[in-house]
Structures are given as C-alpha cells and as structure tokens.
Amino acid sequence: DVKVTQSSRYLVKRTGEKVFLECVQDMDHENMFWYRQDPGLGLRLIYFSYDVKMKEKGDIPEGYSVSREKKERFSLILESASTNQTSMYLCASSLGLMNTEAFFGQGTRLTVV
Amino acid sequence: AQSVSQHNHHVILSEAASLELGCNYSYGGTVNLFWYVQYPGQHLQLLLKYFSGDPLVKGIKGFEAEFIKSKFSFNLRKPSVQWSDTAEYFCAVNAKDSNYQLIWGAGTKLIIKP
Numbered sequence: 001d002v003k004v005t006q007s008s009r010y011l012v013k014r015t016g017e018k019v020f021l022e023c024v025q026d027m028d029h030e031n032m033f034w035y036r037q038d039p040g041l042g043l044r045l046i047y048f049s050y051d052v053k054m055k056e057k058g059d060i061p062e063g064y065s066v067s068r069e070k071k072e073r074f075s076l077i078l079e080s081a082s083t084n085q086t087s088m089y090l091c092a093s094s095l096g097l098m099n100t101e102a103f104f105g106q107g108t109r110l111t112v113v
Numbered sequence: 114a115q116s117v118s119q120h121n122h123h124v125i126l127s128e129a130a131s132l133e134l135g136c137n138y139s140y141g142g143t144v145n146l147f148w149y150v151q152y153p154g155q156h157l158q159l160l161l162k163y164f165s166g167d168p169l170v171k172g173i174k175g176f177e178a179e180f181i182k183s184k185f186s187f188n189l190r191k192p193s194v195q196w197s198d199t200a201e202y203f204c205a206v207n208a209k210d211s212n213y214q215l216i217w218g219a220g221t222k223l224i225i226k227p
Contacts, residue, residue: 042217097213099164104157
C-alpha cells in the first residue's frame with residue numbers, strides 16, 4: 001500500500017513564525033502535491049512538484065514556498081505565518097498526472113494564533 | 114473559469130435510502146474522473162475512478178458512478194446507504210485543459226441518520 005505520511009496531525013503556531021510541514025511518500029512517486037482544504041472550498045492546490053528540485057505554483061501559492069530535495073520528501077514552508085493560513089493542509093503523491101490516482105496523507109491541521 | 118461543481122453541500126438521509134450526489138465539470142476532451150471520500154478523522158481515500166471504457170464504474174463499499182460525456186457529469190450513486198457512509202465526498206477531474214492538475218469540487222457532507 002502507498003503510504004503518505006505527514007509529520008504532524010495538529011500544529012499551533014504564532015503569527016509571524018516560520019512553519020515547516022513535512023511529507024514523505026514511500027512508493028517512489030514522481031509527483032507530490034500540497035493542498036489546502038477549507039470548508040465549502042474543496043481542495044485548493046498550493047504547489048506541486050514533478051521531480052526532485054522541480055516545483056510549480058498551484059492556485060494559491062502566495063505566502064508559501066516548497067522544497068523537494070529528495071524524491072520521497074516534499075516540504076511546505078509558511079515563511080511568516082498569518083491567521084488566514086489557519087487550515088487543514090493535505091499532502092498527496094501520484095505516479096503520473098493522467099490515468100493515475102493521488103494518494104493522500106492524514107492531513108495537518110494548522111492553527112495560527 | 115473551468116470548474117467542477119457539486120450540487121449539494123449537505124445531504125441528510127436515513128439508513129437504507131438511495132443516494133445520488135451530483136458532479137458536473139466543464140473540461141472538454143479526455144478527462145479522468147474521481148470520487149474521493151473522507152470519513153471523520155481519516156485521510157482522503159479513493160472511492161472510484163474513471164479513465165476510459167465502460168462509463169458505469171463500480172467502486173468500494175457498493176458505490177458506483179456513471180460518466181455521461183454529453184452532460185459533462187459523473188454522478189455518484191449507492192442504492193442503500195448505511196450509517197457508516199457518513200462522510201464528506203469530493204468529486205475531482207483532471208484533463209489536458211486543466212494542465213493535468215486535479216480540480217476539485219467543493220465537497221458534499223453526507224449525514225446518515227440511524
């Protein structure tokens with residue numbers, strides 16, 4: 001079974017802090033994604049990566065950056081956390097972009113106070 | 114803007130009722146279609162998917178969905194729901210027109226009354 005593991009289930013951070021969310025997948029998938037999930041908005045893509053050191057902006061990249069130094073690990077960075085970044089963050093991975101499904105981690109519920 | 118629409122944000126049913134959740138998308142050409150489910154406190158998991166072939170797709174836990182190309186729809190159905198189907202259901206689509214990115218509906222929260 002594909003496993004996507006996010007480092008934290010719950011995080012509470014202060015406004016202005018730099019926040020790191022880590023994600024590891026164990027199936028040698030090429031693609032990894034960071035989404036934000038908010039009620040009534042579905043999932044919105046923040047960034048994705050299709051290869052090591054490669055990244056592409058999604059729909060809502062402002063205030064976020066990412067790092068993919070190794071194939072299995074994709075990190076989401078909030079440079080200076082703000083209260084409007086309080087949300088559920090989901091990491092996913094997939095083998096390809098078409099004709100393939102995405103596998104999700106458990107999610108990290110981040111609260112910025 | 115191209116999108117994925119789920120018609121109902123909240124659905125409440127009694128056990129044994131039949132379920133149909135609507136999903137419409139606006140992408141032309143070849144599409145991949147998905148229904149994912151998120152049970153309370155759990156991660157998103159795939160219910161079923163359509164890539165090609167038979168437009169009637171069967172998934173886990175008795176769910177099925179029908180791809181109707183002319184209607185740009187991929188509705189999810191289950192003939193008789195159970196209390197354990199209480200969850201949030203998401204429709205998602207990817208296509209060349211979406212730059213192969215998964216585009217998600219807003220989700221439908223399904224509550225099954227015992």
